[in-house]
Amino acid sequence: MLFWKKKKEPLTPKNEIKEPQEFNTFGLNDILYYIKREIGVDLFSKNSIIETKLRLFCEKREIYSFRKLFEHIQKDTLIRQALIDLVTVNETYFYREEEQLALAVDFALANSGMIKILCAPCASGEEVYSLAMMLHEKNRSAHSFSITGIDINSEAIEKAERGVFSERSLHKLDNKLKDKFFTFQDKSFVTKKEFFSSVSFKKINIFDYDFLALGQFDIIFSRNMLIYFDDEFRLKTIERFSKLLNHNGKLFLGHADIIPDNPFFTKYNNQRLSYYVKN
Numbered sequence: 001m002l003f004w005k006k007k008k009e010p011l012t013p014k015n016e017i018k019e020p021q022e023f024n025t026f027g028l029n030d031i032l033y034y035i036k037r038e039i040g041v042d043l044f045s046k047n048s049i050i051e052t053k054l055r056l057f058c059e060k061r062e063i064y065s066f067r068k069l070f071e072h073i074q075k076d077t078l079i080r081q082a083l084i085d086l087v088t089v090n091e092t093y094f095y096r097e098e099e100q101l102a103l104a105v106d107f108a109l110a111n112s113g114m115i116k117i118l119c120a121p122c123a124s125g126e127e128v129y130s131l132a133m134m135l136h137e138k139n140r141s142a143h144s145f146s147i148t149g150i151d152i153n154s155e156a157i158e159k160a161e162r163g164v165f166s167e168r169s170l171h172k173l174d175n176k177l178k179d180k181f182f183t184f185q186d187k188s189f190v191t192k193k194e195f196f197s198s199v200s201f202k203k204i205n206i207f208d209y210d211f212l213a214l215g216q217f218d219i220i221f222s223r224n225m226l227i228y229f230d231d232e233f234r235l236k237t238i239e240r241f242s243k244l245l246n247h248n249g250k251l252f253l254g255h256a257d258i259i260p261d262n263p264f265f266t267k268y269n270n271q272r273l274s275y276y277v278k279n
């Protein structure tokens with residue numbers, strides 16, 4: 001009878017055992033300034049939450065100080081993008097603030113020519129798809145409008161382009177809308193491409209040159225991004241929006257997006273809704 005000797009596990013050489021590395025938190029402010037300067041997002045008030053998040057981000061990549069991370073983000077575009085994806089909040093859903101979307105759709109319908117809408121930011125695209133759905137519901141032909149969604153978060157833009165959404169993201173839609181515009185596959189809702197030939201997405205930072213090269217628009221939606229900026233960056237942003245808007249163009253902001261007094265826009269109220277018209 002043969003007895004096989006149990007193979008002994010090789011002992012890990014001593015020098016391969018990884019000692020837990022001490023993390024040096026010095027330099028966090030440089031990273032927060034960098035984020036604010038590059039994308040406008042002001043994280044200074046969330047210092048302790050962001051410190052924990054960034055620390056985990058570093059340790060996953062075997063980076064053991066914020067100083068080192070700062071060096072990495074200057075030269076490594078992949079790590080820079082991963083950092084931006086980490087610190088941006090992409091919460092959104094279909095038919096969010098439906099009345100405001102409907103008001104914009106009314107403005108679009110009043111214009112018989114080609115209508116161009118920009119959603120900056122669009123996160124994972126639900127706002128863009130919602131506007132397209134509402135225009136379809138009003139029998140506006142897909143050839144007579146275009147909706148561009150931009151966002152700085154690469155994962156959100158990839159999701160927008162895939163057009164695959166969870167039940168949660170569609171919680172405001174009734175079954176009729178779900179059946180008309182989506183197919184249900186593997187527990188997800190997939191957009192029916194034939195309805196959305198007029199929507200497109202791009203990964204763009206609103207502070208980059210590419211943003212001003214997007215062309216001219218009749219309506220801009222910018223909801224729930226300015227709340228992450230300070231007044232200086234809010235002002236910079238709306239100045240850029242005014243450059244992209246046609247004469248009489250309209251700007252829709254989120255309810256919490258308060259902007260400083262400025263020479264670019266005049267605020268109008270329509271019952272409990274408000275919007276801005278380019279001066």
Ligand SMILES: C[S@@+](CC[C@H](N)C(=O)[O-])C[C@H]1O[C@@H](n2cnc3c(N)ncnc32)[C@H](O)[C@@H]1O
Nearest residue numbers: 039088090092121123152153205206223224225
């Ligand atoms: C909460 S989402 C808003 C999505 C949608 N507008 C809504 O209200 O449902 C905010 C988005 O702003 C984007 N963002 C932040 N700074 C940006 C910048 N500088 N350029 C482009 N997008 C930015 C984030 O990536 C995030 O997806």
